[in-house]
Amino acid sequence: MSKKQDIMAATLDLIHEEGLQSVTFSKIFKKANVGSGTIYNYFSNKEEIVNAVYKEARMHMGEHLLQGYDPFASLYERFKCLQLNRLTFGILYPKEFLFIDNFSFSPYISPELRNMDDLHNSREVILSLIVEGQKQGIIKEMDSHLCHQLIHGIISSILKGYYVEKYPLNETQIQQILEASWKSILV
Amino acid sequence: MSKKQDIMAATLDLIHEEGLQSVTFSKIFKKANVGSGTIYNYFSNKEEIVNAVYKEARMHMGEHLLQGYDPFASLYERFKCLQLNRLTFGILYPKEFLFIDNFSFSPYISPELRNMDDLHNSREVILSLIVEGQKQGIIKEMDSHLCHQLIHGIISSILKGYYVEKYPLNETQIQQILEASWKSILV
Amino acid sequence: MSKKQDIMAATLDLIHEEGLQSVTFSKIFKKANVGSGTIYNYFSNKEEIVNAVYKEARMHMGEHLLQGYDPFASLYERFKCLQLNRLTFGILYPKEFLFIDNFSFSPYISPELRNMDDLHNSREVILSLIVEGQKQGIIKEMDSHLCHQLIHGIISSILKGYYVEKYPLNETQIQQILEASWKSILV
Amino acid sequence: MSKKQDIMAATLDLIHEEGLQSVTFSKIFKKANVGSGTIYNYFSNKEEIVNAVYKEARMHMGEHLLQGYDPFASLYERFKCLQLNRLTFGILYPKEFLFIDNFSFSPYISPELRNMDDLHNSREVILSLIVEGQKQGIIKEMDSHLCHQLIHGIISSILKGYYVEKYPLNETQIQQILEASWKSILV
DNA sequence: TATGAATGAGTTTTCATTCAT
DNA sequence: GATGAATGAAAACTCATTCAT
Numbered sequence: 129m130s131k132k133q134d135i136m137a138a139t140l141d142l143i144h145e146e147g148l149q150s151v152t153f154s155k156i157f158k159k160a161n162v163g164s165g166t167i168y169n170y171f172s173n174k175e176e177i178v179n180a181v182y183k184e185a186r187m188h189m190g191e192h193l194l195q196g197y198d199p200f201a202s203l204y205e206r207f208k209c210l211q212l213n214r215l216t217f218g219i220l221y222p223k224e225f226l227f228i229d230n231f232s233f234s235p236y237i238s239p240e241l242r243n244m245d246d247l248h249n250s251r252e253v254i255l256s257l258i259v260e261g262q263k264q265g266i267i268k269e270m271d272s273h274l275c276h277q278l279i280h281g282i283i284s285s286i287l288k289g290y291y292v293e294k295y296p297l298n299e300t301q302i303q304q305i306l307e308a309s310w311k312s313i314l315v
Numbered sequence: 316m317s318k319k320q321d322i323m324a325a326t327l328d329l330i331h332e333e334g335l336q337s338v339t340f341s342k343i344f345k346k347a348n349v350g351s352g353t354i355y356n357y358f359s360n361k362e363e364i365v366n367a368v369y370k371e372a373r374m375h376m377g378e379h380l381l382q383g384y385d386p387f388a389s390l391y392e393r394f395k396c397l398q399l400n401r402l403t404f405g406i407l408y409p410k411e412f413l414f415i416d417n418f419s420f421s422p423y424i425s426p427e428l429r430n431m432d433d434l435h436n437s438r439e440v441i442l443s444l445i446v447e448g449q450k451q452g453i454i455k456e457m458d459s460h461l462c463h464q465l466i467h468g469i470i471s472s473i474l475k476g477y478y479v480e481k482y483p484l485n486e487t488q489i490q491q492i493l494e495a496s497w498k499s500i501l502v
Numbered sequence: 503m504s505k506k507q508d509i510m511a512a513t514l515d516l517i518h519e520e521g522l523q524s525v526t527f528s529k530i531f532k533k534a535n536v537g538s539g540t541i542y543n544y545f546s547n548k549e550e551i552v553n554a555v556y557k558e559a560r561m562h563m564g565e566h567l568l569q570g571y572d573p574f575a576s577l578y579e580r581f582k583c584l585q586l587n588r589l590t591f592g593i594l595y596p597k598e599f600l601f602i603d604n605f606s607f608s609p610y611i612s613p614e615l616r617n618m619d620d621l622h623n624s625r626e627v628i629l630s631l632i633v634e635g636q637k638q639g640i641i642k643e644m645d646s647h648l649c650h651q652l653i654h655g656i657i658s659s660i661l662k663g664y665y666v667e668k669y670p671l672n673e674t675q676i677q678q679i680l681e682a683s684w685k686s687i688l689v
Numbered sequence: 690m691s692k693k694q695d696i697m698a699a700t701l702d703l704i705h706e707e708g709l710q711s712v713t714f715s716k717i718f719k720k721a722n723v724g725s726g727t728i729y730n731y732f733s734n735k736e737e738i739v740n741a742v743y744k745e746a747r748m749h750m751g752e753h754l755l756q757g758y759d760p761f762a763s764l765y766e767r768f769k770c771l772q773l774n775r776l777t778f779g780i781l782y783p784k785e786f787l788f789i790d791n792f793s794f795s796p797y798i799s800p801e802l803r804n805m806d807d808l809h810n811s812r813e814v815i816l817s818l819i820v821e822g823q824k825q826g827i828i829k830e831m832d833s834h835l836c837h838q839l840i841h842g843i844i845s846s847i848l849k850g851y852y853v854e855k856y857p858l859n860e861t862q863i864q865q866i867l868e869a870s871w872k873s874i875l876v
Numbered sequence: 877t878a879t880g881a882a883t884g885a886g887t888t889t890t891c892a893t894t895c896a897t
Numbered sequence: 898g899a900t901g902a903a904t905g906a907a908a909a910c911t912c913a914t915t916c917a918t
Contacts, residue, residue: 131882134443147423149336152908158431163883169442230417233475236334238905270491278469278475278495285468287418288459292429304457306467340892350900362880447916505903511872521797523710527888537904542889604791607849610708616853641725644865645856648847652869662794663838666803678831682839686873692878714913724879730916 132170133161136181144223148178148236179241181198185224190246192217199212200290210254211283215305219297220288228293229284240258252275257310258313275313282309320359321347323368330441331410335365335423356487369418372411377433379404381440390448395493397441398470402492404486405474413478417445438463445500455502469496506544510555518597522552522610553615556605559598564590564620568627577635582680583630585657587660588678592661593671602659602667631681633688642689649687656683691834695721697742705784709739709797714791740802743792746785751807755814764822769867770846771815776866778852780858786853790845812837819874829876836874843870 131137136161153174157164171177183248193213197206218225231237245251258275267275286305290297325347330336340361344351344412358364384393405412417459418424432438448454454462473492475486512534516525527548531538544587545551571580588622591600605611619625633647635641660679664671699721703712714735718725746750754774774817777785781864792798806812822828828836847866851858 145422147336147421148334149338149423150334152912154908164909165884165911166316169881172910174909183493226420230421233413233418233479234334235332239479250881268491268495269487273480274473274474274488274491277472277473277481278492281319281468281472281475282465282499284472285464288463288468289460294464296461301458301461302460304455305465308499310454311471311501312495314498329909339890341890351892352894352901355900356898361892521706521710523796523797523823525710526886527772529881538888539905540903543902547886600794604795605876606748607787607853608708608791609706610710613853629722642865642869645862647850647855648862648865651846651850651855652866655842655849658846659838659842660835663834665713666794666836668802668838669832671777675832675835676894678835682829685875686843686869688872713911715911718880725881725913726879726915727877730877735913 131160131166133164134162135170136184137169138179140181140185140227141176141228143181148231149165157211162188175236179238182227182237182241185221185228186244187246188224189217189220189228190248190250192221193250194248197253201259203264203266204310206257207261207310210250210257211306211309212281212302214280215287215297215302216285218283219290221234222287222291224285229288238283261313265315267313270313279313281311282312317346318349318353318400321353322364323347323371326364327372327410327414330365330368330414335418348486362423365418365423366425367426368430369414369429372408372415373431374423374433375408375411376401376415377435377437377450377478379408380437381435382487384440390444390451390453393444394497396435397444398466398487398493398496399492401467402474402484402489405470406477409474409478412455416475427441448500454500457500466496469499505534505540507535508536509541509544509559510552513551514555514597514601517552517555522605531574538654549610549686552605552610553612556601556611557618559595559602560618561620562595563591563599563602564624565594566682567624568622571627577631577640578603578684580631581635581684584624584682585653585680586655586676588654589661589671589676590655593664594689596665598662599661603662635687641687644687653683653687656686681683691721692721692727695723695730696728700738701742701746701784701788703790704739704742707868709792712755736797738800739792739797743798743802744791744805746782747805748807749782749785750778751809751811753782754811756767758814764818764825764826764827765871767818768822768871771818772840773863774856776839776848777796779844779849783841783848783852786848789865790849799834817819822874826876827849830872831874840870840874843873 135156138156139151141159142155151174152253153164156167156177171180177293193210195213197209197213199206200211239270247313254276255272258267259273261294263271282305286297289295295301322343325343326338329342329346333342338384340351340354343354343364353366355442380397382400384395384396384400388396419429441463444457445454445459449456449459470490474485476482480486509530513525514527516533520529525548527538527541530551532543534666541551545554567584571581571585572676573584576581606616628650629646632641632646636646638645656679660671663669669675696717699717700712701765703716707716712735714728715726717728728738732741754771756774758770758774760767762770768784769786793803815837816833818830823830823833843866847858850856856862
């Protein structure tokens with residue numbers, strides 16, 4: 129792994145463990161096992177590192193969200209795939225997920241970065257699925273962004289409770305969550 | 316307003332404007348218009364201020380959540396009241412809401428504080444409403460905390476999209492959200 | 503003496519002893535006997551300190567240059583007074599003099615600062631003396647700034663040789679220098 | 690041009706543009722278009738580079754000072770030749786001239802280096818010219834080093850004013866300066 | 877020789893905290 | 898209680914130097 133990736137990984141770990149406000153360069157250096165000057169070969173300040181970590185996490189999530197997505201499957205199947213992918217991403221990569229969730233709406237991240245498209249344009253896939261469902265009379269008529277935010281929010285919120293061990297997330301719970309989010313937007 | 320409240324209000328403002336990680340004592344002093352030593356008459360360090368702000372915000376929200384709550388109204392009415400109260404709290408007090416939402420799951424806040432009960436015990440009210448609905452066969456059987464988190468998460472997520480102006484929140488949208496969250500947990 | 507003046511005095515000493523390029527903040531702190539943060543209550547960076555020191559030295563020199571200047575004395579007497587004042591300033595305050603001389607034509611100092619007028623406007627006094635002498639046919643016709651620079655430069659150069667102990671500067675030498683500079687600009 | 694010369698030229702440029710105190714190795718590397726390690730094949734540290742640049746500049750100036758010098762010409766002609774050569778050197782090579790002038794009296798340069806003789810021993814030529822003039826009763830009796838410094842200083846000072854565009858230096862001005870410096874040391 | 881990524885000692889800067897008023 | 902100048906430990910950042918290629 130390159131020094132740059134070491135630095136980014138260490139930063140993500142630290143944000144997860146202690147929160148952004150207590151991440152210092154010296155903690156990053158130690159965790160990443162690099163010299164203190166090395167970081168400046170790759171980033172010019174802390175904000176740049178955080179932004180780079182954010183971008184990478186968003187790319188990673190965007191890729192994961194469309195795993196196994198079959199555009200020819202039924203609306204419901206496609207919906208379930210997307211929601212399940214989001215949920216499993218959160219389960220597999222809690223650090224990435226929490227970081228994205230926390231900083232997407234923080235003043236620390238610029239609007240441009242918040243609204244960035246990932247390579248795979250997963251946002252567009254979801255939005256057009258919503259619009260398609262609305263045209264077919266299956267999904268309730270409402271602002272598609274609102275609808276997107278709604279089903280996205282269910283997953284996020286559930287994951288946060290899971291992370292602090294309010295409840296387990298096994299097969300039963302997962303099915304309940306997928307159904308709940310599907311029902312929430314039906315006509 | 317007392318100096319103490321000036322300091323807490325300034326802190327909340329700064330967290331909202333710049334994020335916790337860039338809140339410094341000197342910014343607080345300037346915004347609160349107090350001398351730099353004054354703060355130590357009330358708080359012994361920054362964490363104490365943030366915790367105090369958090370507690371106050373939680374109290375405020377807890378109070379607001381039960382506004383107009385009629386324990387004898389129908390299950391659906393009570394549910395809508397609670398959800399609407401959460402939503403309006405977020406609309407009226409975005410700084411408090413966002414702060415609570417962000418830091419409730421951050422390593423910065425201690426688990427005891429996260430799990431604090433507000434004066435009015437609004438959490439208990441919601442949880443017992445869920446259990447009651449499940450006993451009546453109206454609300455789907457699932458972990459009550461999971462269910463709580465689910466409906467809570469819908470409101471949070473919707474508010475965050477609203478804050479960054481993804482969509483407006485007027486009467487129509489609000490009704491849609493309340494219905495969506497209700498449907499999501501029905502059997 | 504105030505902390506600010508302590509800092510400025512220490513800076514001037516260090517520039518004289520080691521040259522600007524080897525003046526560090528920590529040397530300044532130690533020499534000025536102040537805490538490392540104190541400096542930032544008065545200056546926001548090193549360039550600001552150096553500029554402040556420069557301004558003060560210029561004011562000091564400007565004041566000294568006109569000491570005992572009698573506007574009603576003869577042209578020659580006035581000329582000698584100004585030249586002697588410059589020379590004695592250099593002898594009494596070598597640190598100030600060398601600093602001004604070195605940095606007046608260095609890229610480190612901004613043109614505005616280089617061209618600053620001191621309180622007493624000594625530059626104007628000298629320039630008008632030159633013009634007056636030219637009108638009277640005593641001083642040779644030439645660009646007044648060139649003429650100013652010429653007599654100024656004689657003193658500067660002599661002082662630099664004196665500082666490195668090429669020769670002493672006692673009464674004899676001083677009279678020779680004053681005469682030399684006077685003769686150099688006669689018709 | 691060799692790498693070594695690239696490095697020295699870049700160093701001189703940077704000193705002229707930004708002043709010695711802000712010359713860093715990385716600026717030198719970039720300007721000289723060499724790799725950062727390359728410098729250590731030629732110099733062991735920054736002071737060595739600066740000293741080498743100084744020596745070279747002094748050699749260059751020493752050579753230039755005696756251009757067209759005719760030992761059999763009249764005292765006045767020889768004096769004018771030396772002064773004019775110094776002036777034209779400053780006009781043609783402002784970077785070298787300023788660097789020599791600034792650092793000859795700076796604590797950065799060692800006394801040995803300051804007192805170095807150039808190949809052509811121009812200093813000796815000037816000093817003996819002064820002594821010769823004094824023996825002939827043309828030049829005033831005074832310390833020969835003082836006298837040297839005096840006429841040298843006129844040229845230096847005039848050039849510095851010229852560099853900051855206080856006045857032009859064309860044929861008229863140049864003649865005035867040569868005459869002024871000659872008159873300044875006559876009996 | 878030439879290179880430039882990596883380094884860490886040293887420098888600059890920030891900022892929570894103290895304390896005399 | 899209220900203040901803010903002074904502080905110094907810690908954080909951010911720079912930059913000369915090394916070394917494997």
